[in-house]
Amino acid sequence: MLSNKLNFTVAHHALLHFFNSQYWSPTELILLSDFFLTHHSDNIDKLKLRLISEENNDCLVAAFLADSSPFIRDFLFQRYRFNFSFVKISFNLHAHPNALQKWRDKSLADISALLNFQLPPHDIFSRNKVETLVAVLDNFLSFLLSFPSSDSSFIETLKLKLANFQELLFILKQYLYTDSTSPHIRIIRLKILHPYFSIKDLEDVSGFSHSSIHHHFRIFQHQYLPLIS
Numbered sequence: 001m002l003s004n005k006l007n008f009t010v011a012h013h014a015l016l017h018f019f020n021s022q023y024w025s026p027t028e029l030i031l032l033s034d035f036f037l038t039h040h041s042d043n044i045d046k047l048k049l050r051l052i053s054e055e056n057n058d059c060l061v062a063a064f065l066a067d068s069s070p071f072i073r074d075f076l077f078q079r080y081r082f083n084f085s086f087v088k089i090s091f092n093l094h095a096h097p098n099a100l101q102k103w104r105d106k107s108l109a110d111i112s113a114l115l116n117f118q119l120p121p122h123d124i125f126s127r128n129k130v131e132t133l134v135a136v137l138d139n140f141l142s143f144l145l146s147f148p149s150s151d152s153s154f155i156e157t158l159k160l161k162l163a164n165f166q167e168l169l170f171i172l173k174q175y176l177y178t179d180s181t182s183p184h185i186r187i188i189r190l191k192i193l194h195p196y197f198s199i200k201d202l203e204d205v206s207g208f209s210h211s212s213i214h215h216h217f218r219i220f221q222h223q224y225l226p227l228i229s
Helices: 004-020 026-038 042-066 070-080 086-093 097-115 127-144 152-177 183-193 199-206 210-227
Strands: none
Touching: 004 042, 004 070, 004 097, 042 070, 042 097, 042 127, 070 086, 070 097, 086 097, 097 127, 127 152, 152 183, 152 210, 183 199, 183 210, 199 210
16 A cells, blocks of 8 residues: 555545546547557557556546536646645635645545545545546556466456446446435436535535435435445
């Protein structure tokens, strides 16, 4: 397990790559694919791994941003795209610098978890993040399985993660598409549709009480948190 400092550094660089990198054109991707199909060496395999990792990381950062509040997205854009100081961002967003540092640390912690193919417990309602984890794990496993020398125990660990995320994704879709109108289904569905809503936000839009929403959250988490632990 990577240390928190190293995890934060990896997440920091993933954000920089997402906001600043120039991406391959369709023509370049076709030429690169043809090159990979006709050339084989350890260095080329390392290049493939780096490109797949960067692609997967970009997808995971995008999933994080898609589920974040507009304030978080705006803060990260100003910080990692324009490299604005906390003081300047504080002025732009009318937020205290201490609050911005908390947003940064929380964002780096959540992104680093995703980059390690982990889902933070508070993201158990995020269909977007779960769906992205399923896609990137499937992509990464396809790459690893093409090499006989790959670590079999690592592959089995990733396969188990993929199976658990696939099961959780199926459950989230059931909540979204069921015809049931029970309070439990309605509350969990609202949270899935609005992942960054707080309990207070959900209380305002649903008409359910704070205690009722919290109760149904606990039921869902008690049943499905083992899938991501």
